[in-house]
Amino acid sequence: MAHATATVDVMRPPAPAERGVDVYNLKLGMWVFLASEVMFFTALIGSYIVLRFGASPNQWAQPGKVLSIQITAFNTFLLICSSVSMVKAYASIADGNVKLMKAWLLVTILCGATFVGIQVYEYIHLIEHGFVPSGVREGSELAELVAKGVLPAATMGLYGSTFFTMTGFHGFHVTCGVISMAYLYFTKALPGKYSKQNYGGIETVGLYWHFVDLVWIILFTIVYLI
Numbered sequence: 001m002a003h004a005t006a007t008v009d010v011m012r013p014p015a016p017a018e019r020g021v022d023v024y025n026l027k028l029g030m031w032v033f034l035a036s037e038v039m040f041f042t043a044l045i046g047s048y049i050v051l052r053f054g055a056s057p058n059q060w061a062q063p064g065k066v067l068s069i070q071i072t073a074f075n076t077f078l079l080i081c082s083s084v085s086m087v088k089a090y091a092s093i094a095d096g097n098v099k100l101m102k103a104w105l106l107v108t109i110l111c112g113a114t115f116v117g118i119q120v121y122e123y124i125h126l127i128e129h130g131f132v133p134s135g136v137r138e139g140s141e142l143a144e145l146v147a148k149g150v151l152p153a154a155t156m157g158l159y160g161s162t163f164f165t166m167t168g169f170h171g172f173h174v175t176c177g178v179i180s181m182a183y184l185y186f187t188k189a190l191p192g193k194y195s196k197q198n199y200g201g202i203e204t205v206g207l208y209w210h211f212v213d214l215v216w217i218i219l220f221t222i223v224y225l226i
Contacts, residue, residue: 026204034211037173041215044169048162049222051155059152061159063224066131066142066151068122075118076220079174082111083213086206096196102189105202108209109185112178119171123164133164166219173212180205 052060063069089104126132130140135157137143145151184201188194194202 024200026200027207030204030207034207037211041170044162044166045218045222048166051158051162052222052226055155060155061151063226065145066126066159067163067224068125069224071118071122071125072220072224075115075122076216078111078118079115079213079216082108082115083210085111086209090199090202090206093194093199093202094196098189098192098194101194101199101202102185105181105185105189109178109181112174112181112209116171116175116178119167119174131160131163133160135160163223166223170212170216170219173215177205177209177212180208 085104085107089101089108092098092100092104127137130137130142136146136151136153142151142156146153146156184205188201
């Protein structure tokens with residue numbers, strides 16, 4: 001006697017269960033993790049704001065004189081686009097379109113990897129010009145600007161340490177996100193393990209990815225534009 005195999009929808013609670021808030025363990029775990037990340041980045045960004053706006057207007061370097069705003073603006077646009085493509089990947093698998101989900105997830109991975117690559121390039125460029133975590137390297141191009149009074153000598157150390165700490169930690173989070181998405185792509189998406197009834201991994205990593213995108217928009221605004 002043949003037995004029909006029922007398709008289990010893991011995105012919903014089992015029928016006998018009492019209806020809750022429709023949050024499965026992985027999603028709940030990600031929300032808890034993101035809550036801790038909010039506190040972490042709030043501390044970093046809050047410290048920068050206190051130092052930046054606590055200093056006199058002429059005692060903190062203007063971003064345009066040190067940082068590559070045009071390059072970072074493009075990088076920001078790229079990260080925003082990756083957030084959109086992640087939404088597309090989630091919407092596609094929620095509608096049961098596995099092929100389209102694979103395509104949008106790959107676009108998200110490529111955008112994220114490109115963002116990290118551009119950030120590495122930016123770091124190399126800044127270090128070559130003398131901007132380092134400890135401030136300004138002696139004998140560099142920026143050291144000459146400090147000597148001329150164009151850049152404030154008193155706060156360049158704080159500027160360097162806060163800049164590289166905030167953007168470095170964010171870059172690490174983006175790298176972790178790219179690695180996680182690549183893992184899901186090659187081990188779950190390509191083998192066809194995701195379906196309309198089972199796409200928890202996409203939703204969970206999507207929450208993380210939107211968080212790092214939001215954090216970067218805040219960082220870009222207060223570090224590069226103000």
